[in-house]
Amino acid sequence: MYNKKLLLIKHFQDHVKEAFINERTPFYFISTICMFFSILLSYMSAIYNKENFSDFFPTKGQYYGMEIHDNTILDKTCWYFSQITHHTITLLFFYFFLAFINRKSENYFKMVAPLALTISILYFILLFPRQQLSLHQLPFYNFFSHFMIIFLVFGEIIYVNNYTFEETTHCFIFILTCLCSIFINYTLRGVWSYNLIKLDSFSGWKLVSKTVILMYMLSFGLFALKNRSSVFSSMNLSLKHSYFFSGMIGIILFNSVSTK
Numbered sequence: 523m524y525n526k527k528l529l530l531i532k533h534f535q536d537h538v539k540e541a542f543i544n545e546r547t548p549f550y551f552i553s554t555i556c557m558f559f560s561i562l563l564s565y566m567s568a569i570y571n572k573e574n575f576s577d578f579f580p581t582k583g584q585y586y587g588m589e590i591h592d593n594t595i596l597d598k599t600c601w602y603f604s605q606i607t608h609h610t611i612t613l614l615f616f617y618f619f620l621a622f623i624n625r626k627s628e629n630y631f632k633m634v635a636p637l638a639l640t641i642s643i644l645y646f647i648l649l650f651p652r653q654q655l656s657l658h659q660l661p662f663y664n665f666f667s668h669f670m671i672i673f674l675v676f677g678e679i680i681y682v683n684n685y686t687f688e689e690t691t692h693c694f695i696f697i698l699t700c701l702c703s704i705f706i707n708y709t710l711r712g713v714w715s716y717n718l719i720k721l722d723s724f725s726g727w728k729l730v731s732k733t734v735i736l737m738y739m740l741s742f743g744l745f746a747l748k749n750r751s752s753v754f755s756s757m758n759l760s761l762k763h764s765y766f767f768s769g770m771i772g773i774i775l776f777n778s779v780s781t782k
Contacts, residue, residue, distance in 0.1 A: 550622035553674050556666060557615040564663040568602045576717040588712060597711055604707030604715040606700050610641050611667045628682050635675045636693040636741035640733060642668050685748040690741040697734060
């Protein structure tokens with residue numbers, strides 16, 4: 523009886539080790555914990571923040587020709603998820619959490635990874651210079667969401683088994699979710715995200731189209747990283763069955779139009 527219990531315990535331990543714990547588990551665990559606290563701290567900062575931004579106004583007043591006062595949880599939550607950074611880090615958190623419990627989806631990673639790299643680049647190009655801060659002066663959640671996720675993405679892409687040329691366009695699905703959250707935020711609060719992504723103007727859509735081009739370049743870069751030896755043969759095979767590049771050429775031509 524005693525030996526039988528020992529055998530059952532050993533079988534259970536072996537099963538748990540095989541089904542749950544592997545060499546990537548520590549990486550997924552640390553990534554999940556760090557992103558969880560980054561999301562928690564950034565959300566709490568939004569709830570308790572009293573400082574006005576270009577698209578966030580906890581201090582009541584007249585802004586953009588109307589009275590705005592972001593004093594409710596709904597207003598602050600709408601603003602929070604309309605920020606592409608917070609939107610992306612939440613999406614990336616779910617990937618690493620699912621990977622930690624052995625339910626990861628590589629297709630999901632291929633969708634969100636180019637977006638994560640894109641928001642990091644755009645942040646350091648468009649927003650970071652405005653803050654007049656050094657990198658080490660950024661809050662933890664800001665530093666992690668824009669800088670450390672770069673290392674998480676490249677730390678994971680090495681272990682992705684396959685990345686086909688057709689999958690380089692899958693990242694666009696999360697551009698749509700970002701645009702939906704931005705439009706919902708504008709509908710409820712009357713303010714465009716960052717006061718830059720104005721979906722009712724040419725300049726706003728021009729910024730979106732540039733973001734799409736940058737995101738695809740990064741997605742293609744990840745594809746090339748995984749297929750260094752056969753990148754051109756994969757492209758040639760895929761181009762025979764795809765009209766994607768005609769759409770990309772249209773976006774590039776759209777950006778070449780000068781604003782009056």
